[in-house]
Amino acid sequence: MNKVVHLHPMDDFKARSKAVLDNAGQRKNFRGAMDFLQTKRRAQFPDQEELQGLRELGSSIRRYSLAHLPRLLEQLEANLTANGVQVHWAQNGPEANAIALKIAQRVHAKRIIKGKSMVSEEVGFNHFMEAAGIEAFESDMGEYIVQLAGEAPSHIIMPAIHKTKQEIAQLFADEVPGVTYTEDVDALIQIGRRVLRRKFAEADIGLSGVNFMVAETGTLCLVENEGNGRMCTTVPKVHIAITGIEKVVEKLEHVPPLLSLLSRSATGQAVTTYVNMISGPRQPDEKDGPQEVHLILLDNGRTQAYADDELRATLQCIRCGACMNHCPVYARIGGHAYGTTYPGPIGSIISPHMLGLDTTYPLAFASTLCGACSEVCPVKIPITDILVRLRNEAQARPETEEATLRGSGAARTLVASTVWGMWSQVYSKSGLYKLASWFMSRGRALSPSEQGAWTRSRTPLVPAPKRLRDLMKDHKS
Amino acid sequence: MSAREEILNRLRNTHVAEQQAMPDIAGWFGAHRRSEDVVQRTARLRAALEAVHTEIHDVTHDNWSSVLLQVAIGKGLRHILIGATTPHGEQLQACQTKALQLIPYEQPIDTWQDLLFDGVDASLTLARGAVAETGSLILWPTPSEPRLMSLVPSIHFVLLDADTIHEDFYAAMTAESWSEGMPTNALLICGPSKTADIQQTLAYGAHGPKELVVLIRHADGRQA
Amino acid sequence: MNPYGLTDRSYPSKPTDVYLFATCLIDQFTPQAGLDTVKLLEREGIRVHYPVQQTCCGQPAHSSGYPDEARSVALAQLNLFIEPWPVVVPSGSCGGMMRTHYPHLFADDPELHAKAMALAERIYELSEFLVHVVNFNHEDIGEACTIALHTSCHARRQMGVHETSAALLDSLDKVQVKEQARIEECCGFGGTFALLYPDISEAIATDKVASIKNTGASCVVSADCGCLLNISGRAAKQDELSGCKQPSLPGEHLASFLWRRTNGGAA
Numbered sequence: 001m002n003k004v005v006h007l008h009p010m011d012d013f014k015a016r017s018k019a020v021l022d023n024a025g026q027r028k029n030f031r032g033a034m035d036f037l038q039t040k041r042r043a044q045f046p047d048q049e050e051l052q053g054l055r056e057l058g059s060s061i062r063r064y065s066l067a068h069l070p071r072l073l074e075q076l077e078a079n080l081t082a083n084g085v086q087v088h089w090a091q092n093g094p095e096a097n098a099i100a101l102k103i104a105q106r107v108h109a110k111r112i113i114k115g116k117s118m119v120s121e122e123v124g125f126n127h128f129m130e131a132a133g134i135e136a137f138e139s140d141m142g143e144y145i146v147q148l149a150g151e152a153p154s155h156i157i158m159p160a161i162h163k164t165k166q167e168i169a170q171l172f173a174d175e176v177p178g179v180t181y182t183e184d185v186d187a188l189i190q191i192g193r194r195v196l197r198r199k200f201a202e203a204d205i206g207l208s209g210v211n212f213m214v215a216e217t218g219t220l221c222l223v224e225n226e227g228n229g230r231m232c233t234t235v236p237k238v239h240i241a242i243t244g245i246e247k248v249v250e251k252l253e254h255v256p257p258l259l260s261l262l263s264r265s266a267t268g269q270a271v272t273t274y275v276n277m278i279s280g281p282r283q284p285d286e287k288d289g290p291q292e293v294h295l296i297l298l299d300n301g302r303t304q305a306y307a308d309d310e311l312r313a314t315l316q317c318i319r320c321g322a323c324m325n326h327c328p329v330y331a332r333i334g335g336h337a338y339g340t341t342y343p344g345p346i347g348s349i350i351s352p353h354m355l356g357l358d359t360t361y362p363l364a365f366a367s368t369l370c371g372a373c374s375e376v377c378p379v380k381i382p383i384t385d386i387l388v389r390l391r392n393e394a395q396a397r398p399e400t401e402e403a404t405l406r407g408s409g410a411a412r413t414l415v416a417s418t419v420w421g422m423w424s425q426v427y428s429k430s431g432l433y434k435l436a437s438w439f440m441s442r443g444r445a446l447s448p449s450e451q452g453a454w455t456r457s458r459t460p461l462v463p464a465p466k467r468l469r470d471l472m473k474d475h476k477s
Numbered sequence: 478m479s480a481r482e483e484i485l486n487r488l489r490n491t492h493v494a495e496q497q498a499m500p501d502i503a504g505w506f507g508a509h510r511r512s513e514d515v516v517q518r519t520a521r522l523r524a525a526l527e528a529v530h531t532e533i534h535d536v537t538h539d540n541w542s543s544v545l546l547q548v549a550i551g552k553g554l555r556h557i558l559i560g561a562t563t564p565h566g567e568q569l570q571a572c573q574t575k576a577l578q579l580i581p582y583e584q585p586i587d588t589w590q591d592l593l594f595d596g597v598d599a600s601l602t603l604a605r606g607a608v609a610e611t612g613s614l615i616l617w618p619t620p621s622e623p624r625l626m627s628l629v630p631s632i633h634f635v636l637l638d639a640d641t642i643h644e645d646f647y648a649a650m651t652a653e654s655w656s657e658g659m660p661t662n663a664l665l666i667c668g669p670s671k672t673a674d675i676q677q678t679l680a681y682g683a684h685g686p687k688e689l690v691v692l693i694r695h696a697d698g699r700q701a
Numbered sequence: 702m703n704p705y706g707l708t709d710r711s712y713p714s715k716p717t718d719v720y721l722f723a724t725c726l727i728d729q730f731t732p733q734a735g736l737d738t739v740k741l742l743e744r745e746g747i748r749v750h751y752p753v754q755q756t757c758c759g760q761p762a763h764s765s766g767y768p769d770e771a772r773s774v775a776l777a778q779l780n781l782f783i784e785p786w787p788v789v790v791p792s793g794s795c796g797g798m799m800r801t802h803y804p805h806l807f808a809d810d811p812e813l814h815a816k817a818m819a820l821a822e823r824i825y826e827l828s829e830f831l832v833h834v835v836n837f838n839h840e841d842i843g844e845a846c847t848i849a850l851h852t853s854c855h856a857r858r859q860m861g862v863h864e865t866s867a868a869l870l871d872s873l874d875k876v877q878v879k880e881q882a883r884i885e886e887c888c889g890f891g892g893t894f895a896l897l898y899p900d901i902s903e904a905i906a907t908d909k910v911a912s913i914k915n916t917g918a919s920c921v922v923s924a925d926c927g928c929l930l931n932i933s934g935r936a937a938k939q940d941e942l943s944g945c946k947q948p949s950l951p952g953e954h955l956a957s958f959l960w961r962r963t964n965g966g967a968a
Contacts, residue, residue, distance in 0.1 A: 014898070021904050029676075035883075036677045050509065057505050064497040070488040083661075089481035141683060142674035158674060165676045189672060189680040196684060201594050217659045227628060227670035227685025234624050234662070235590075245484065252656040253502045256646040260611075267673070270525065271611035274685070275665035283661055285620040288586040299480075303487040309494060328887045332904045366898060368891025368905070369764055370854035391766025411766075420762055424770035427725070428777045430754035437729050453899035457906065458934030459941065461730060468723050468732035472751050475736060 010411075013362040016337040026162055030334045033161045037325040040268020041376070058261045059380035061254045062316035065246075069306065072215040072248045073297065079218030083280035085293045093123030096298050100125070100207070100240055101132055103294055107238055109134060109204035113196075115232035116140040116224065117209030118156050118319065119242050119298055122341045122354065125207070136207070139196050139228040141189060148175050154335030156342060157266050157321040162334050196228065206232030206290065210243035211318070212258060213295075215250050218279055220295065223263060225273040233278060239290040241278075245297050246306075246315035258318055261378035266320040301353035304405060310389055311405075314349050316379045321346075323373035323383060329366055338363060345373035349386045357394055358407030364390035434469070441467050506647045518609040518642045519693060525612025529668030530681055532690045541692050542569045545634060548690060549599060550576050558582055558593075558600035558630055560622040565603055565636055582623055593625060599632035604691075606641035606649055613665035614691065615641075615649060624662050633669070633686040639695045712833040713787065718748045720788040722778070722824075724795045725757035726926040727954075734926065734954035738791045738827055741960055745835050749789075752781040760798040763806070765893045772806050779803070779816055787834070788820065791827040791956050792925050793856020800824040801859050826856055827956060828865035828924050839963035841873035848958075849879050849918035851909070851932060853925035854887050866924050866955055873962050879916035883908075890931035906935040914950055924955040 020026050045051040065072060077087045090096035096119075104112065112129060114120060114136055126136040126147070138147040142159035146152060149171055153159030160168065165183050172191055173181040179191055200206075208229055212221040220241055222229050233239045249255065263269045282289035305311045324330040324344025335343035340351040340360065348363035357364075364387050367373075373383040395417065396402035398409030426432045440447075440463045447462045454461065478486075513521070523533050536544045546569075549557060556578040559566040570579055580597060602622045606615040614635055618624040627633055643649035646665070650656070655663070670685030681687060719742060723735040739749045755778060763771035778799070782788050790796035800821045807813035831837040850866055857863040863885075870878045889895065889905025909932055913921050923929045933952030940949050953961075 014900070017898070018900050021900050027904075033677055053505070053509075057500060057502075060497065060500045061502075063495065064500055067493045067495060067497045070485050073485065073488070089479070089484055091480045091483055095480055139684065140674070141672045145674065158677075160674055163676075165678065168675055185675045185678040186680050186682075188675055189683060193682065193684060197594060200684075201590060216656055219659050225670065226672045226674075226683035228683070230624075230628050230664075231684055234628065235586075245488075250499075251502075252650055252659075253647060254500065256650070257500075257502065257505065259646065271608075271613050271665065271667050273529070273666065273668050273670055275613070277659065277663040278661070279659040279663070280661040283620075286618075286623060286661065287582060287584065287620065288623040288625045289618075289661060297484075299484045299487075303484060303491075306488060307491045312493070328889065328905050329898075329901055332901055365766075365894070366901070368854070368887045368889060368894045368902075370887035370891070371858035372854070372885070372887070375858050388764060388766065391764075392768050393766075395766045417767075420765065420767040420770045424762060424767070424773045427756040427759070427774040430756055430777065433756040434753075437725075440729060453896045453902075454934075455938075456899050457903035457938055458931065459937040461930065461934075463729050464732050466732060468728040468735035469751075469753055471732050471736045472739070472753075475739065 009359050010362045013337065013339060013366065016339060017333040020333045020337050025164065026334060027332065029162055029164055030331055033158065034325055034331045037158075037268065041265055041322060041325070044264035044268050044270065054257060054261060055378055055380050057257050058378050059316065061249060061258060062318070062379045065249045065254070066306070066312055066315055068250065069245070069248070072250055073245060075215040075250075076213055076218060076248050079215065080295060083218045085218065085280060085295055088294060088296045090296055091299045093300055096123045096242060096296050096300075097125060097128040099296050100242070101129070101134075103238065103240060104129070104134055104205055107204060109238070111199070111203045112136045112205045112207050113199050113203035113232050113236060114138050114143070115206065115208035115222070115229040116143055116159075117207060117242060118341060119209055119244055120207060121153065122300065123242070123298065125242075137199050137203070139199065139232060141192050141226060141228075144192055144196065145171065148172075152336065152341075154343065155321060155324065156319055162336065200231040200235045203236045205238045205240060206234075206236040207240050207242065208232050210241050210247055210295070211262065212255055213243070213248045214252050214255060215248055217252050219252065220278045221255055221259075222276040222278070223259065223272040223274065224276070227274060230274055230276050233276060234289055237290055238292045238294070239278075239281075240294045240296065242296040242298060244302055245299055246302055262318050262320050265322040265376065265378040301406075305350070305353045308404065311386060313381050314353070314386060316381050317346055317350065318379055319346075320378055322376040322378065326372040326376045328368060328370060328372070345383045345387070349383060349390065352390060352405060352407065356407035357390065357405050358410035361390070361394035361407070361411045364394055437463075437467055441465060441470075502647060506645060510644055510648070513609070513644060515639055515642065518644060519639050521609040522607050522612055522642050523693070525609070526668060526691060529612065529671070530689075531612075531668050532688065534690070534692050536692045536694050538694060541636060541694050542572050545569065545601065545692060546572065546574055546577060549634070550574070552632065554598040554632065556580050556598050557634070558597050558626055560602065560626070562621050563603065565601070569601065582621075582626060586623070586625060593629050597630050599634060600626045600630040601634040601636065602626050604635050604637040604641070606643055606653070607637055608646050608649055608665065609642050610645040611667060613646070613667045616664040616666060617660045618662050618664070619660075627664065627666060628685050631682070631686055632688045632690065634690045634692065635666075636692050636694060639693050715745065715834055716747060716787055718750060718784065718786045720782050720784075720786050721749050721751045722755055722758070722788050722790045722795070722799070723751065724790065724792045724926065726930070727791060730930065731926050731954055734791060734956045737954070737956040737960040738789070740964070741831065741956055742789065742835070747835075750786070754781055758795040758798040760795060760802075761892055763798065763802060768806065775803055775806055776813070779813065779820060782820060782823070785823070787825050787830065788823050789825050789827055789830050791954065792927070793826045793853045793860045793862060794925050794927055796824050796826040797855035797859030826860050826862050826865075826924065828856075828869055829860070829862040831959075832865040832868050837869055837959075838872065841875050841962050843873075843875060843962040845875040845877070847877045847879055847918050849881050849913045849916050849921050851888060851913070851921055851923040851928055853923065853928045856924060857885065869955065869959060870922065876962065879918050881912040881916050881918075883912060888928045888932050890927050892927070895931065903935070906931055910936045910939065910950060920951045920953055922953050922955055922958045926954060929954060
């Protein structure tokens with residue numbers, strides 16, 4: 001869902017962040033969830049040498065796959081087609097939705113049951129289908145909860161991470177017929193199970209995402225814990241998988257290292273409960289499985305990232321969410337504040353290609369550049385370097401060769417570029433710097449007690465009476 | 478131009494300067510593998526599965542069916558879904574008791590889906606193998622043991638031969654040459670279905686089986 | 702190996718001469734930390750050269766998205782360290798900028814790139830230099846005290862030197878270092894981030910102050926001035942608002958702390 005409001009992106013982002021910062025309950029939920037996920041991940045990687053070696057391997061697999069992306073996509077398509085899977089290509093969200101709708105109309109579908117798919121969120125699938133009169137029902141427990149609440153996921157792996165069990169208990173009591181209030185998590189899950197079992201059985205189409213696509217065998221790999229993904233891809237007569245073009249690897253043997261990195265980094269599991277590898281629809285001698293399997297390959301700005309030698313690394317992502325789980329900013333403001341389908345550090349570097357830098361540039365600046373995201377990224381995406389690159393792009397001179405992305409230059413202001421120009425002049429010329437710093441130190445009594453944003457939460461910065469260069473003159477070694 | 482051509486052209490028009498060598502997967506697993514025997518692999522698999530609420534029984538070729546029936550009756554089960562024409566299905570049928578109904582999966586699901594969802598307590602399938610490192614059971618659903626058997630019934634029994642346990646996933650797929658031909662559906666299963674989507678609280682029995690029971694069948698005299 | 706791909710470096714034996722790149726924050730706001738750095742090095746018999754033309758590493762512009770402005774400032778530093786001596790930087794953040802970003806900033810100019818690479822190789826963060834090159838070993842003659850250590854994110858992740866500050870403090874007999882919760886988490890400074898997103902920055906800084914105070918530490922030590930100004934500045938603001946007269950969490954640069962503890966506070 002493109003929820004970015006297009007008028008004042010910076011003000012919007014700040015307002016959404018502030019709303020969460022002022023909400024003690026949500027702050028506590030996020031902090032607790034981040035601590036939980038960090039601890040779980042750490043326990044999976046006791047051996048630093050193994051972790052760093054596996055990250056290097058995972059990174060090399062993803063970089064190799066991207067280096068050969070057009071060839072691998074064609075190979076994937078050929079092998080999937082030979083296996084009986086129908087492959088579709090979509091340049092953007094509306095094209096992807098139109099393809100899915102056409103399939104749905106052909107099979108007279110009334111109900112679509114959905115497994116977890118961030119790409120379907122990216123293209124606004126549910127709203128589109130509902131507008132076309134087709135029910136799109138989420139079946140991942142977290143997604144089911146946020147859909148019931150009329151919200152969007154706040155985390156790519158744990159969609160309902162912003163909610164307490166009390167809130168979910170109340171939601172179920174209010175929205176699910178025949179349910180009385182209970183805070184017992186097992187009971188709540190059994191309520192979801194009961195409701196959704198009927199939905200699986202009644203659905204005409206199952207929609208899913210994809211974690212990895214294997215070119216050499218024509219295989220779609222999906223990982224999950226709940227079993228809803230298997231339900232969606234097995235029970236309805238038609239299965240539609242939707243995913244980004246970057247998710248392909250060449251060989252089946254490329255899956256095990258990535259699978260290990262994904263599950264350990266995401267939820268701190270050695271492996272998920274289910275690894276579901278789909279290579280074709282039901283065969284004539286088989287008794288279950290979908291009769292049709294479709295794959296929709298989505299671009300939606302990914303080719304813009306691909307075209308740039310530095311930004312291509314963005315597409316290495318395997319969507320584990322570890323970057324957000326370790327981000328000090330995400331931990332404070334949660335996923336909704338970002339206003340994009342993908343929140344956190346990865347969202348800040350992928351969203352500009354989907355939505356344009358003109359509406360998403362505040363996210364590139366929403367990082368202390370502490371590097372925790374780059375450190376935990378299982379495929380070694382240099383996230384902080386890419387954030388800096390996007391900051392450069394956001395403030396590039398429009399219509400020049402500096403500006404290479406959709407929306408480049410949108411954050412450039414005359415005031416800021418003049419200030420930084422002057423700063424650069426002072427600090428590039430030691431004479432000017434000596435003069436300026438001399439005035440600051442001699443005029444320290446005149447240091448303002450109000451220093452804008454700094455002194456809202458800190459005491460003022462006051463220059464020392466003597467600079468180091470002054471002290472050094474007096475210093476006898 | 479079609480969307481396909483537009484997308485592929487944009488990709489092809491990008492010159493990727495960085496030339497990547499084919500990643501050395503065999504090298505990595507070769508260096509990180511523990512050379513374990515079947516007993517050690519079984520122990521590791523068992524520990525990993527038990528850590529995710531899986532019930533495990535050691536059995537032999539002779540006693541597995543009676544152990545299974547005993548466990549099933551102990552759980553108060555009324556029926557078990559079995560494969561239509563499998564050696565182990567037939568073996569189980571041979572020692573059938575009145576207390577338990579064995580339902581063979583004979584018809585396409587379209588004709589009896591409601592019964593499967595609402596009227597079958599448990600199922601039994603054979604594992605193709607397993608992965609010791611992560612505690613994953615390998616299932617390749619077949620025409621006689623279709624996909625939904627391991628998904629819909631609340632209790633899933635899996636018969637696993639100890640000598641099919643591989644050290645890791647890579648070892649399994651290379652030993653069996655998976656890349657030369659994949660089935661329509663291949664699965665790794667580690668424990669009963671679960672979720673932690675409500676305030677990070679782990680709950681078993683999300684959408685798939687609520688219980689997973691694994692019978693590890695040892696070659697005679699090699700019981701772990 | 703750290704996320705920036707720097708491999709574990711090998712360290713030279715103790716040199717006779719080093720350069721000091723003292724950083725603009727130290728020059729203007731905490732010059733004593735710079736002077737104490739000089740004293741720590743001179744005590745080891747090392748001559749310290751301080752090129753007075755130095756200004757700033759250029760990081761503020763670099764991380765704010767003004768690469769040309771950053772390059773211009775970086776270029777002014779690039780020519781100041783002519784002799785092949787190590788360059789000691791009492792800041793992991795500024796050191797990280799020079800060590801990991803200078804080569805990229807000048808990637809398009811072979812001559813400058815070569816210079817930047819050569820300089821990057823000689824950049825040492827103070828604590829790593831004291832541990833690995835100098836083998837710092839001095840008697841702790843201060844009173845027993847309990848402190849907390851905050852290592853900057855750039856020292857930790859860019860320079861990969863999070864263990865050396867801790868090792869130096871460990872070597873002091875009467876200093877007890879308490880480990881705060883989430884020790885690896887950023888303090889929320891982030892340079893211009895603190896000015897652009899003051900609410901988020903404040904929330905992170907507030908949590909950092911709380912986690913450090915929860916250890917019972919009487920002060921926070923760091924080898925980075927930026928973090929110190931943020932953490933102790935946040936604590937001081939809270940003191941001001943609550944009417945607390947004594948600073949509840951003063952901050953001290955690692956160089957000053959080490960010098961004070963091992964030199965009896967004498968100048």
